[in-house]
Amino acid sequence: MTRLRWPKTFATLVSLLAYWLSFSLAPVPLVDADDAVNNLADQKVEFSTHVLPILQQNCLACHSASEAEGDLNLESVASVQNGSASGPVVTAGKGDESLLWKLAAHLDEPVMPPADNTVGAKRLSDQQLAVLRKWIEQGANHDVEPSSIASPIQWQPVAADRLPIYASAISPEGRYVAAGRGSQIDIRHVGSQEKTQPLIDPSISSRWKLPPAADVDVIQSLAFSPDGQWLASGGFRTIKLWHKTFATTPALRDLGALSTDDFPMKAYDATFQRMLMLDASRQVTIVSLPSNARHDNVTTLPMCQQIAVTGSHLFAQTGDRTLRHFDTETWQPRASIDTSGSITAMTAARGANKLYLAAACDDGKIMIWQWPVPTDASGQDLLANEPYEFGQAQVISHDKGKVSQLTLVLLQQLPDEQPRIATVHDGGGLRLWKLADGSLEREVAVSMSRAERLAEGERKVTLAQQDVAGAEEDKKTAEEALKAEGEAIKTAEEELKQAKAKIAEVTKERDERKQDADTKQKASDENEQQISQLTKERDSAQAALSAASEADDRAALEKNVNDAMAKLQEKEKVREELKKGVVEAKKKLEESEKSLSQAQQDRDASAKLVERSKAAQEAADTTLKERMAALETIKGKLEATQQQQQQLVAAPPSDDDAIIAIGCYCVGDGRIVALRRDGQLEIYGADGTAWERHASPLRSGPVFFVDQQHVIGFDDQQHAADVEMLAHWELAHTIGDPDDTTSLVDRVIALDFSADSRMLASGGGEPSRSGELKIWQMPQSTQTSGDERSGPSLLHTINDAHSDTVLSVAFSPDSGQLATGSADRMCKTFDVASGQFLRAFEGHTHYVQSVGWRADGRRLVTSGGDKAVKVWNPATGQQVNSTSDWSKEIASVAFLGVQDRLAVASGSGQVLTMNPDGKDRKGFNGGDGPFLHTLDATRNGEDVVAAGEDRVIRIWTKDGKIKAEFPPAP
Numbered sequence: 019m020t021r022l023r024w025p026k027t028f029a030t031l032v033s034l035l036a037y038w039l040s041f042s043l044a045p046v047p048l049v050d051a052d053d054a055v056n057n058l059a060d061q062k063v064e065f066s067t068h069v070l071p072i073l074q075q076n077c078l079a080c081h082s083a084s085e086a087e088g089d090l091n092l093e094s095v096a097s098v099q100n101g102s103a104s105g106p107v108v109t110a111g112k113g114d115e116s117l118l119w120k121l122a123a124h125l126d127e128p129v130m131p132p133a134d135n136t137v138g139a140k141r142l143s144d145q146q147l148a149v150l151r152k153w154i155e156q157g158a159n160h161d162v163e164p165s166s167i168a169s170p171i172q173w174q175p176v177a178a179d180r181l182p183i184y185a186s187a188i189s190p191e192g193r194y195v196a197a198g199r200g201s202q203i204d205i206r207h208v209g210s211q212e213k214t215q216p217l218i219d220p221s222i223s224s225r226w227k228l229p230p231a232a233d234v235d236v237i238q239s240l241a242f243s244p245d246g247q248w249l250a251s252g253g254f255r256t257i258k259l260w261h262k263t264f265a266t267t268p269a270l271r272d273l274g275a276l277s278t279d280d281f282p283m284k285a286y287d288a289t290f291q292r293m294l295m296l297d298a299s300r301q302v303t304i305v306s307l308p309s310n311a312r313h314d315n316v317t318t319l320p321m322c323q324q325i326a327v328t329g330s331h332l333f334a335q336t337g338d339r340t341l342r343h344f345d346t347e348t349w350q351p352r353a354s355i356d357t358s359g360s361i362t363a364m365t366a367a368r369g370a371n372k373l374y375l376a377a378a379c380d381d382g383k384i385m386i387w388q389w390p391v392p393t394d395a396s397g398q399d400l401l402a403n404e405p406y407e408f409g410q411a412q413v414i415s416h417d418k419g420k421v422s423q424l425t426l427v428l429l430q431q432l433p434d435e436q437p438r439i440a441t442v443h444d445g446g447g448l449r450l451w452k453l454a455d456g457s458l459e460r461e462v463a464v465s466m467s468r469a470e471r472l473a474e475g476e477r478k479v480t481l482a483q484q485d486v487a488g489a490e491e492d493k494k495t496a497e498e499a500l501k502a503e504g505e506a507i508k509t510a511e512e513e514l515k516q517a518k519a520k521i522a523e524v525t526k527e528r529d530e531r532k533q534d535a536d537t538k539q540k541a542s543d544e545n546e547q548q549i550s551q552l553t554k555e556r557d558s559a560q561a562a563l564s565a566a567s568e569a570d571d572r573a574a575l576e577k578n579v580n581d582a583m584a585k586l587q588e589k590e591k592v593r594e595e596l597k598k599g600v601v602e603a604k605k606k607l608e609e610s611e612k613s614l615s616q617a618q619q620d621r622d623a624s625a626k627l628v629e630r631s632k633a634a635q636e637a638a639d640t641t642l643k644e645r646m647a648a649l650e651t652i653k654g655k656l657e658a659t660q661q662q663q664q665q666l667v668a669a670p671p672s673d674d675d676a677i678i679a680i681g682c683y684c685v686g687d688g689r690i691v692a693l694r695r696d697g698q699l700e701i702y703g704a705d706g707t708a709w710e711r712h713a714s715p716l717r718s719g720p721v722f723f724v725d726q727q728h729v730i731g732f733d734d735q736q737h738a739a740d741v742e743m744l745a746h747w748e749l750a751h752t753i754g755d756p757d758d759t760t761s762l763v764d765r766v767i768a769l770d771f772s773a774d775s776r777m778l779a780s781g782g783g784e785p786s787r788s789g790e791l792k793i794w795q796m797p798q799s800t801q802t803s804g805d806e807r808s809g810p811s812l813l814h815t816i817n818d819a820h821s822d823t824v825l826s827v828a829f830s831p832d833s834g835q836l837a838t839g840s841a842d843r844m845c846k847t848f849d850v851a852s853g854q855f856l857r858a859f860e861g862h863t864h865y866v867q868s869v870g871w872r873a874d875g876r877r878l879v880t881s882g883g884d885k886a887v888k889v890w891n892p893a894t895g896q897q898v899n900s901t902s903d904w905s906k907e908i909a910s911v912a913f914l915g916v917q918d919r920l921a922v923a924s925g926s927g928q929v930l931t932m933n934p935d936g937k938d939r940k941g942f943n944g945g946d947g948p949f950l951h952t953l954d955a956t957r958n959g960e961d962v963v964a965a966g967e968d969r970v971i972r973i974w975t976k977d978g979k980i981k982a983e984f985p986p987a988p
Contacts, residue, residue, distance in 0.1 A: 062156060063149060063152045063153040063156055064153075065094075065095050065153060065158075065159075068149050068153065069149060069150060069153050070093075072142065072146045072149060072150065073092045073093075075139075075140075076131055076139040076140055076141075076142060077092050077130070077131065077139065078092060078093060079137035079138075079139060080131075080135070080137065080139075082786075082787075083097075083786075083787050083788075085786075088102045088103050088104065089102050089103040090102035090103075090107065095158065095159070098118070098158065099158065104117070105117075108154050108158045109154070110154065110157045110158045110159075111154070111155055111157060112154070112155070113150075113151035113152065113154040113155040114151070116151075116154050118150070118154070119147065119150055119151050119154060122142050122147060122150060123142075123147050124141065171756060171757065173226050173228060173234045173235075173756070174228075175201075175228050175229055175231075176200040176201035176231070176234075176235065176236060177200060178199040178200030178201070178202050178986070179200075179969075179986060180200070181199070181200050181236060181969075182948075182949070182951060182965075182966055182967040182968075182969055183197045183198060183199065183951065183952065183965035183966060183969055183971065184198060184236065184237070184238060184951050184952065185197065185198040185237050185238060185239050185240040185251075185252075185952055186198070186240060186952045186953075186954060186963055186964070186965045186971060187240040187241055187242050187249070187954045187963075188208075188242070188954045188955065188956055188961060188962075188963040188973070189242045189246050189956075190242060190243075190244050190245075190246055190956060190957040191246060191470070191956065191957065192208060192956040192958075192960065192961045193207065193208055193209065193246075193709065193710055194206065194207055194208065194214070194242070194745070195208055195963050195971060195973060195982075195984070196240050196242070196249055197240070197952075197965050197971045197984075198236065198237025198238070198240060198251070199237075199969065199986065200231075200236055200237070201222075201231040201232060201233045201234060201235060201236060201237065201253075202216070202217075202231055202232055202237070203217040203232040203237060203240070203249075203251060203260075204971070204984070205217065205249075205746075205747060206971070206982070206984050207709070207710070207744045207745075208961075208973060208981070208982055209703055209707060209708075209709035209710070210687065210689065210703070210709060210726075210744065211982055211984070212726070212727075212744065214744060214745065214746045214747065215746035215747075216230065216232075217232040217249075217251075217260055217747050217749070218230045218231070218232065218749070219231065219232055219233065219258065219749050219752070220749075221752075222234060232251060232258065233251065233253035233254070233256065233258065234253065234254065234756055235253045235254035235756070235765070236253070237251055237252070237253060238252045238253060238254075238765050238766055238767050238782075239251065239252035239766055239767055239768050239769045240252070240769065241769040241770055241771055241778075242771075243771040243775040243796075244771055244772075244773055244774070244775050244957070245774075245775040246262065247261060247262050247775065248260065248261060248262070248771070248775065248796070249262070249747050250769045250771070250778055251769075252765070252766030252767065252768070252769050252780065252782070253756075253765065253766060254756050254764070254765050254766075255754045255755060255756050255757075255758065255759065255761070255762040255763070255764065255765070255766075256752055256753065256754040256755065256756060256762065256766070257752070257753040257754060257762070257766055257769070257778070257780055257794075257810075258749060258751070258752050258753075259749075259750050259751040259752070259753070259778075259796075259797065259810065260747035260748065260749055260750065261747065261748055261750040262745045262746075262747055263745065263746060263747070263748055264712045264714070264741065264742045264743075264744075264745055264746075265741075265742040265746070266714060266715055266739055266740070266741050266742070267739070267740050294325055294327050294332065296322055296325060300321040300322055300323065300337075301319070301321065301322075302319050302322060302325065302332075302334075319334070319344065319349060320334075320336045320337070320342075321336060321337050322334040322335065322336055322337075323335045323336065323337060323360065323361065324361045324362075324363070324364045324377075325364070326364040326365050326366040326375065327346065327366065328366040328367050328368045328373070329368050330345060330346045330347055331343065331344075331345070331346065331366060331368075331373060332344040332345075332346045333364060333366050333375050333377075335357065335360075335361045335364065335377075339356065339357050339358065339359065339360060340354050340355070340356055340357070341354065341355050341356075341357050341361070341377065341408070342354045343408075352406060353406050353407060353408050354408070355408035357377070357379065357385075359379045359380050359381055360379065360380040361377045361378065361379055361380075362378045362379065362380055362420055362421055362422060363377070363378040363421050363422055363423055363424045363441075364376065364377045364378070364424075365424050365425050365426055366426070367425075367426035367428050367682075367684065368391070369428045369437065370428075371390065371391060372388050372389065372390055372391060373388065373389045373391050374386065374387070374388045374426050374428065374437060374453075375387045375388075376424055376426055376439050378420075378421030378422075378424055378441065380420065382415075382416065382417075382418070382419060382420055382421065383413055383414065383415055383416075384413070384414040384416075384421060384424070384439065384441065384451070385411035385412070385413055385414075386411060386412040386413075386414070386439065386453055387408055387409060387411050387412075388412075388437075388453075389406075389409070412453065412456065413456075414439075414451055414456040415456075416458070418441075418443045418447075418449060419443045419444045420443060420444045421441050421442065421443055421444075422442050422443065422444055422677075423441065423442035423677060423678070423679060423680045423719075424439060424440060424441045424442070424680070425439070425440050425680045425681055425682045425690070426438075426439055426440075426682065426684075427439065427440055427450070427682045427684065427688060427690060427704050428682075428684040428688075436452075436454070437453040437454075438450050438451060438452055438453060438459065438704070439451045439453060440680055440682065440690050440706075442677045442680055442692070446463075446464075446671050446675065446676060446677070447461060447462055447463045447464070448461075448462040448677060448680070448690075448692055448702070448706070449461050449462070450690075450705070450706040459705070459706065460705065460706035460707075462702070462706060462708070464671065464675070465671070465675045465694055465698065465700065465711075466698075466700050466708050466711040467675075467698060467711060468671065468675060469708070471666060472663075472666060472667065473958065475659075475662065475663040475666050475667075476663065477873075477915075477916060477957075477958065478659050478663070479656070479659050479660055479663050480916045481831075481873055481874055481916055482652070482655055482656040482659045482660075483656060484873075484874045484876075484916065485652045485655070485656070485874060486649070486652050486653055486656050488874060488876050489645065489648055489649040489652045489653075490649060492645045492648070492649075493642065493645045493646055493649050496638065496641045496642040496645045496646075497642060499638045499641065499642075500635065500638040500639055500641075500642050502638075503631055503634045503635040503638045504635060506627075506631040506634070506635075507628060507631040507632060507635055510624055510627040510628040510631045511624075511628055513620075513624040513627065514621060514624035514625055514627075514628055516624075517617060517620040517621035517623075517624045518621055520617040520620065520621075521614065521617040521618060521621055524610060524613045524614045524617050525614060527610050527613075528607065528610035528611060528613075528614050531603065531606045531607040531610050532607050532610075534603050534606075534607075535600065535603035535604050535606070535607045538596065538599040538600045538603045539600050539603070539604075541596055541599075542593075542596035542597055542599070542600050545589055545592060545593055545596050546593070548589050549586060549589045549590060549593060552582060552585045552586040552589055553586060555582045555585075555586075556579065556582035556583055556586050558582075559575065559578040559579040559581075559582045560579050562575050562578065563575040563576060563578070563579050673695060674694065674695050674696035674698075675694055675695070675696070676694060676695045677692045677693065677694055677695075678693055678694065678695050678718065678719055679692070679693040679718070679719025679720050679721045679731065680692045680693070680719075680721070681719075681720065681721040681722045681723060681729065682704075682723070683723035683725075683726055685726060686726060687703065687704060688703070688704030689701055689702065689703060689704060689709065689723075689726070689743070690702040690703075690704065690706070691721055691723065691729050691743065693714075693716055693719060693721045693731055695717075696713075697713055697714045697715060697716055697717055698711055698712070698713060698714070699711065699712055699713075699714045699716065699721075699729070699741060699743070701743050701744070709744075710743065710744055710745070712745070714731070714739075714741045715733045715734075715739055715741075716731035716732060716733060716739060716741060717732065717733055717734040718731070718732045718733075718734075718736065719731060719732070723743075724740070726743075727742060727743050727744060728740050728741065728742060728743065729741055729743055750797065751797050751809045751810055753780075753794065753810055754766075761812075762780070762782065762790065762792075763782070763783060763784055763788065763790050764782050764783060764784045764785070764790070764823075765782055766780050766781070766782045767781055767782045767823060767824065767825055767826075768780065768781035768782070768824060768825060768826045768827045768838075769781075769827065770827045770828050770829055771796075771829070772829045772833035772850070773829060773831055773832065773833045774833060775796065776795065776796050777793055777794065777795060777796060777813065777829070777833065777850070778793070778794045778796055778810070779791070779792070779793050779794075779827040779828075779829060779836050780792050780793075780794065780827070781823075781824030781825065781826065781827040781838060781840075782823060782824060783820070783822065783823045783824055784823070785822070785823050785841070786822055786823075786841075787822075788820075788821070788822075788823075789818075789819050789820025789821060789822055789823055789824045789838075789840050789841075789842065790819075790823075790824060791815075791816040791819035791820070791824050791827070791836075791838060791848070792812060792814065792815050792816070793812075793813045793814040793816070793836065793850065793853070794810045794811065794812055794813060795810060795811045795812075795813050796810055797809045797810050813853075814850075814852075814853035815853075816848055816853045816855075819838060819840075819846065819848070819855075820838065820840035820841075820842045820844060820846070821840075821842045822840055822841035822842040822865075823840065823841045824838050824839070824840050825839050825840055825841055825865060825866065825867055825868075826838065826839040826866065826867060826868045826869045827839075827869070828869045828870050828871055829850070829871075830847075830871050830875050830892070831871055831872075831873055831874065831875045832875055833850060834849070834850055834851070835847045835848065835849065835850060835856060835875075835892070836848045836850050837869045837870075837871065837878055837892070838869065839865075839866030839867060839868060839869040839880055839882065840865065840866055841865040841866075842865075843862050843863065843864060843865060843866060843882075843884075844858055844859070844860065844862070844866060845858070845859040845862070845866050845869055845878070845880045845890070846858050846859070847859075847878075847892060857892070857895045858895070859878070859880065859888075859890050859895055859897075861886075861888055861897055861900070862880065862882050862884050862886060862888065863884040863886075864882050864883030864884035864907075865882050865883045866880050866881075866882045867881055867882040867883060867907065867908060867909060867910065868880065868881045868882070868908070868909070868910040868911050868912075868953075870911060870912045870913055871892075871913065872913045872918065873913060873915065873916040873917075874916070875892070876891070876892070876893075877889055877890065877891065877892070877898065877913070877918070877934070878890045878891075878892045879911050879912070879913060879920060879934070880911070881908035881909075881910065881911040881922070882907065882908060883907045884902070884907075885902055885904040885905070885906060885907055885908065886900060886901065886902040886904070886908065887900070887901045887902075887904075887908055887911055887920070887922060887936070888900045889934040898934065899934045899935045899936070901932075901935070901936035903936070904924055904926070905924075905925075905926050906924055906925030906926045906949075907924065907925040908922060908923070908924050908925070909923045909924060909925060909949075909950050909951050909952065909953065909966070910922075910923045910950075910951075910952055910953035910954075910964075911923075911953070912953060912954065912955050913959075914931065914955055914959030914962075914976060915955070915956075915957065915958045915959025915960070915976075916958075916959070917959055918933070918934060919931055919932070919933060919934075919959075920932055920933070920934060921953060921955050921959075921962045921976075922953070923950040923951075923952070923953035923964045923966075924950065925949050925950065926946055926947070926949075927943070927946060927947025927948050927949060927950055927966070928941055928942075928943060928944070928946075928947070928950075929941070929942040929943055929950065929953065929962065929964045929972075929974065930942060931962075931976065931978075940977075940978055941978065942962070942974045942978040942980075947968070948966055948967035948968035949966050949967040950964050950965065950966035950967075951965065951966040951967070952964065952965055952966065959976055960975060960976050961973055961974065961975060961976070961981060962974050962975075962976065969985070969986040970983055970984065970985045970986070971983070971984040972984075
């Protein structure tokens with residue numbers, strides 16, 4: 019999986035941009051703003067040629083797609099015509115009335131650019147204002163887009179010794195590591211630490227006349243496919259797909275057709291100067307190489323059952339079970355010994371100062387002889403010149419069964435040679451023995467392919483167990499949710515009950531207060547009626563008194579007035595009290611009405627809450643049932659996976675897995691090759707560690723190295739074939755073109771393959787302008803052709819995925835989702851099948867540098883420029899963990915294998931592993947080193963690779979031990 023390959027600090031960014039401008043892109047000069055107005059006269063003013071340079075110098079810093087203050091973007095005619103938040107800014111044909119010109123001329127507020135701006139923008143000169151006004155008066159029309167009138171990029175050679183490593187990747191099984199060094203891709207075989215053949219795109223030289231390289235630009239991103247067969251590299255507007263291959267050619271020395279029936283046994287000398295073969299009659303035939311001269315039937319030799327040759331020494335077991343040593347120059351015998359048993363396999367080798375012979379007997383024992391080798395002044399071997407005694411053999415006894423193949427492993431660069439012997443037994447498996455004490459150093463019980471299948475089976479079992487654990491946790495969560503909803507229903511029903519009781523209580527109070535208010539209102543009304551009646555009586559009495567004559571009884575009339583006045587006054591005295599009582603009673607009644615209304619609302623709300631809680635309970639019950647069913651399904655998958663693994667473990671090795679020949683290369687670190695019956699070639703280190711395997715046309719032995727990279731064996735027609743031991747990568751397909759924005763708009767910063775290696779995701783975009791995200795279908799073939807179906811095809815362009823450059827992409831383990839990190843500070847997920855947006859993960863305050871999935875797909879990790887590592891639940895978008903106690907940016911982060919553990923590379927130069935919560939940190943180095951830009955890990959999480967500013971590729975084991983270091987070439 020590719021992690022982000024992008025500068026981590028502003029200073030680094032500036033230096034890189036300066037480098038790119040100086041060495042990669044020949045700069046295309048802009049038109050000077052003042053020069054744009056010269057000699058216009060009556061000619062047409064063009065936006066791209068005359069207006070845009072003025073705006074670029076003084077306006078675009080605040081009014082572009084990435085920074086559109088006031089919603090005004092002045093980058094193109096179309097965006098200018100879209101206007102701003104205040105409305106249109108240009109009125110075609112009316113320059114003096116256009117807001118854009120008036121603000122630029124400082125004739126309206128706010129003046130532009132403002133005097134206190136922080137981007138160095140200057141007020142437009144009179145000439146520049148004239149250009150702007152004339153363009154508007156001429157219609158403010160389109161001419162051509164700047165991108166289409168730009169001069170072709172003039173590429174220059176990229177000096178790899180000036181740039182850090184921005185991209186690195188390690189193959190899923192950990193056999194190869196790749197890193198970008200400028201425009202070159204440096205691939206190393208981890209076991210041998212050898213550099214593979216250079217990755218060359220022929221068009222670099224043929225089209226751009228540049229030195230051979232993988233790309234014209236700096237390598238931005240790298241990713242190995244999960245099947246290990248592809249390496250994808252990202253450059254400027256291009257993605258290149260390199261296919262893993264092993265060269266197989268006819269042997270440089272044509273041995274002709276050598277029938278197994280005619281020659282059932284072959285031996286060769288270590289210098290590959292001649293081959294000795296036993297024919298069907300057990301006579302020795304010699305083929306001199308490379309002349310191919312054949313000397314049939316060396317009649318001086320007896321009939322042989324087994325032969326081994328090294329240099330001028332031939333060892334043979336004859337029919338009488340005697341082991342003999344012959345000088346191959348004179349064919350004279352020099353020594354012999356009775357073996358008292360048949361030899362099933364034999365090998366000889368010349369060390370730096372000793373001659374070794376190993377013979378496997380039919381009783382299972384291995385006998386080893388070794389002799390000092392005297393030489394004359396010229397270095398000529400003198401051992402075979404005179405007869406001598408074989409001497410006592412070292413015997414390795416074991417219970418591993420009959421030995422069918424063996425070879426000596428001599429590392430000549432070591433003072434004591436530390437010889438080993440590699441054996442193959444009838445029971446299968448490769449074993450490595452120490453000759454010093456006869457101990458078994460390493461046993462390779464199964465073929466590499468079977469070991470890989472077993473390991474992958476164990477991985478699937480572990481993931482299935484994690485799925486069960488996750489499903490059980492999901493079930494537990496659903497049970498808790500169902501229980502919580504049940505409690506919520508009880509609470510809601512109790513609240514409803516209380517609300518109903520409250521209504522009854524408030525209703526009773528309301529009714530009582532209403533009755534009281536009605537009674538008081540009635541009393542007040544009756545008092546008002548009496549006052550009205552008494553007022554009439556008083557007025558009548560007063561009228562009668564006024565109308566009385568001298569003769570009438572005025573005293574009686576006055577008494578009537580006074581009596582009426584007294585009664586009226588008495589009623590008026592209680593009038594205010596009665597009214598006040600009515601007001602207070604009505605106020606209390608109103609309060610009761612409000613309380614009743616609120617109680618009714620509470621009752622209705624409680625009733626709805628009960629309904630919602632019951633619906634939620636039903637939903638929770640459905641979810642629980644679904645999760646219970648899912649758990650049973652996942653348990654079934656676990657059981658099936660475990661059964662498959664058990665069957666795989668119990669299955670006996672197939673005949674195709676049998677080793678039919680082994681060989682050894684004893685120069686340098688040494689290596690062992692094993693040929694299996696199905697043609698699989700397996701390469702092991704001298705200590706027996708697995709290095710590489712691949713299919714070959716070879717079907718019979720012997721197999722022998724002609725150099726550290728090539729081995730020769732025989733196909734099913736007994737023709738010799740030269741097979742490359744370690745892989746190299748050849749360019750199979752290229753997506754995009756540096757001079758065309760159709761496929762890819764800018765540098766490809768991020769790459770990742772789907773789990774089945776059938777899809778490739780790419781991320782990039784124009785910095786501060788767009789985030790480009792695409793998903794590609796991988797090619798059906800490694801061969802380029804005129805048929806487009808043979809090459810990669812575009813599955814999805816996810817438009818508007820991000821508002822800024824996409825810096826990291828990662829497929830989920832099931833390839834159903836694609837996670838992205840961007841310079842817009844966002845992490846997002848998308849549905850791979852449809853390309854639809856799924857979820858945004860908000861929380862980072864700076865660009866999101868790296869994204870990665872846990873192997874079970876239940877967690878997502880991000881890191882970035884805000885010095886934070888965050889772990890998310892991708893199903894809900896919730897942040898699970900966050901650590902922010904880092905001194906510098908976190909360049910890259912990844913989950914290790916199937917573990918819930920993270921590997922982290924930071925700007926401080928530190929590589930470490932930790933739990934998702936930031937605890938149990940184990941540093942691989944001391945930190946405070948060169949800035950690290952990239953990190954990757956093997957599929958099983960056993961190895962971690964990181965690289966950065968010091969241009970050294972380092973590989974650690976998961977426990978922090980350095981495994982390999984690859985510094986830049988001196």
